[in-house]
Amino acid sequence: xxxxxxxxxxxxxxxxxxxxxxxxxxxxxxxxxxxxxxxxxxxxxxxxxxxxxxxxxxxxxxxxxxxxxxxxxxxxxxxxxxxxxxxxxxxxxxxxxxxxxxxxxx
Numbered sequence: 852x853x854x855x856x857x858x859x860x861x862x863x864x865x866x867x868x869x870x871x872x873x874x875x876x877x878x879x880x881x882x883x884x885x886x887x888x889x890x891x892x893x894x895x896x897x898x899x900x901x902x903x904x905x906x907x908x909x910x911x912x913x914x915x916x917x918x919x920x921x922x923x924x925x926x927x928x929x930x931x932x933x934x935x936x937x938x939x940x941x942x943x944x945x946x947x948x949x950x951x952x953x954x955x956x957x
Contacts, residue, residue: 855919859889874910875931897947903937918944 865879869886905922907915908931915923920941 859887862887862889868908870910876908894945894947898945899942903942903945905933905935905937907933907935909933917941920944 867878867888868874868876869879869881869888870877871881905915907913907923909925910929912927913923913925914921917937918941920938922937922941923935
């Protein structure tokens with residue numbers, strides 16, 4: 852989701868990982884065409900000069916934004932346990948003790 856100010860108050864909630872039956876690590880069953888997920892987090896330390904890695908798994912089409920910056924866009928594919936280093940552009944949006952948003956869609 853590119854707009855970090857988007858009002859998600861009407862969204863349902865669940866525990867990740869979301870997915871269909873037979874997917875590893877499944878916590879919440881998802882049976883609709885699309886799913887939007889949004890999380891917020893607070894940084895406890897300055898990570899400016901650190902290497903930061905994203906670890907994720909997905910099936911189908913997956914896009915991920917952090918603070919409005921697109922980090923992942925897969926196309927139609929299934930991948931498990933992907934590890935990807937965050938770019939300097941994304942890291943520049945992260946500051947200690949502020950609330951951040953990451954969003955994805957499938």
